[in-house]
Structures are given as structure tokens and as C-alpha cells.
Amino acid sequence: MEDRDDEAMARFVERFAVELADAGMPRMAARVLVALLATESGGATAAEIGRLLRISPAAVSGAVRYLGQLELVVKERVPGERRDRYQLKADMWYEAIDRKDRQYTRWAGLMGEGVKAAGPDTAAGARLEDTRRFFEFVRGESPAMMRRWRAVRDADSRH
Numbered sequence: 001m002e003d004r005d006d007e008a009m010a011r012f013v014e015r016f017a018v019e020l021a022d023a024g025m026p027r028m029a030a031r032v033l034v035a036l037l038a039t040e041s042g043g044a045t046a047a048e049i050g051r052l053l054r055i056s057p058a059a060v061s062g063a064v065r066y067l068g069q070l071e072l073v074v075k076e077r078v079p080g081e082r083r084d085r086y087q088l089k090a091d092m093w094y095e096a097i098d099r100k101d102r103q104y105t106r107w108a109g110l111m112g113e114g115v116k117a118a119g120p121d122t123a124a125g126a127r128l129e130d131t132r133r134f135f136e137f138v139r140g141e142s143p144a145m146m147r148r149w150r151a152v153r154d155a156d157s158r159h
Helices: 006-022 025-038 046-053 056-069 092-118 123-157
Strands: 043-045 073-077 082-087
Touching: 006 025, 025 043, 025 046, 025 056, 025 073, 025 082, 043 046, 046 056, 046 082, 056 073, 092 123
Parallel strands: none
Antiparallel strands: 043 082, 073 082
């Protein structure tokens, strides 16, 4: 097994964090999430994260609070110490998809209100209805996709 290339890993963390930030995640939260993904254990203390990313404890605190609200990271107390450890949730991507499904459900409901307000026979109403149907479609497809993902993951772990 090759040794870890810390410089290459630091570049990876920053590059993927930029991608997450471009997709809408706050930059510091993205950096912390990717840093945790890149640790062997999937977790670290605030001090370890701060050293790894060269950021302040306040920046770490805000980022892990945000990631905790998204249910991507959990805070655990280090046994026998006063320090907390931040650990990636085991099914964090599944949780993220599930959260997005709930969002699509809310959006579809709001689109339905928009269709009624615009009138179903108007161009705006038709666009809103198409958008509502899209959100419903994506939400409806997610459970089957996640079942297929778990089957693939479980099959891979048996080999």
C-alpha cells in the first residue's frame, strides 16, 4: 500500500470543496466535509480539522454546526476528555438524498399552488405544472435509486 501523499490530498480537499461550494454549500463547510471524508477514520477533533485546513476554531465551529444541521456530521464526546470529535454519518449521502426528496415534495406542493394561481390553461400555469411534475418524478424515483445503490454497495462489500 502506498503512503498517503499529504500535498496531493490537500489539493484534492480544496478542489472538491470548491465544487461543493459552486453547488451551493458554504465554502468553509465544504472544506470541513471534504477534509473529514479524506481522513482514515471519517472523523476528527476541531483542533485537528483546524490544523489540517489552517483555519480558526471559530471557522471549524461554524462549519460543523452547519454540517450537523444537514445531518452529515455528528458530534461525539472523546471519552475521558473535554474535546468533541466530529464524525461523518455512516449513510450521509443517503440522508442528503432523503432530505432533498422532502424538499422536492414541498416544492411540488408549492408549484401546485402556483398552477392554481396562474391558471392551469395559461403558459405560466403549464410551465409551473411541468416543474411540479418534474419534482414529483424525481422524488418518486429516488427510493428505487437508493435501493439499487444499497444493493450495489452491499454486493461490493461482500467481495
